[in-house]
Amino acid sequence: MDLSELKGIISLVQKSDLTELEIEFKDIKLRMTRPGAITPGHDSVREIVVQAPPPTPSGTTPPPSVSKGLDSADEDLAVFNSPMVGTFYRKPSPDDPSFVKIGDSVKKGDVLCIIEAMKVMNEIQSEITGEIVDILVEDGSSVEFGQTLFRIKP
Numbered sequence: 001m002d003l004s005e006l007k008g009i010i011s012l013v014q015k016s017d018l019t020e021l022e023i024e025f026k027d028i029k030l031r032m033t034r035p036g037a038i039t040p041g042h043d044s045v046r047e048i049v050v051q052a053p054p055p056t057p058s059g060t061t062p063p064p065s066v067s068k069g070l071d072s073a074d075e076d077l078a079v080f081n082s083p084m085v086g087t088f089y090r091k092p093s094p095d096d097p098s099f100v101k102i103g104d105s106v107k108k109g110d111v112l113c114i115i116e117a118m119k120v121m122n123e124i125q126s127e128i129t130g131e132i133v134d135i136l137v138e139d140g141s142s143v144e145f146g147q148t149l150f151r152i153k154p
Contacts, residue, residue, distance in 0.1 A: 006030075009021075009030070009032075010032070010120060013032050018034065019034045020032070021033075077153055078128055078151070078152045079151050079152075080128075080151075081147060081149065082124075082145060082146060082149050083145070084117050084145055085117060086142070087116040087117075088114075088137045088138075088139065088140070088141055089113060089114040089121075091114075092114065098139075099112055100135075102132055102135060104131070105129075106128075106130060106131070106152070109125050109126065111125055115143065126152070128154055130152040130154040133150075133153050134150065135149070135150055136148050
């Protein structure tokens, strides 16, 4: 799926009466939902979750957005990388508390942050269970695909 196809799908959902759309391609799962009430500061299409392909049966390969730390001191830490280019937000809105902070325990599926891309607020979910050790990006800053956002102790 390329960017133009993704933009077309988002446009169709925004113009339609659909409340939820889920599409699966070879190794991409795209899910968009429209909540009953629109939250201020968020677009009408609220969530896009892009999941990586499942790890190999042997379990030796971690998902693409989570990998082991590179330093020998960080061997027991996993890094959580950005799945897309966009603007990183630690909170759902400026007046709300952060999704996570250093020292918080997270479970697989917990929301870690929001990345705004193409005026769509994408809730980014944890792919592992563990403790947040470090948050490497400032709230409101631009992030690149693959950029490390969090370090998590599994």
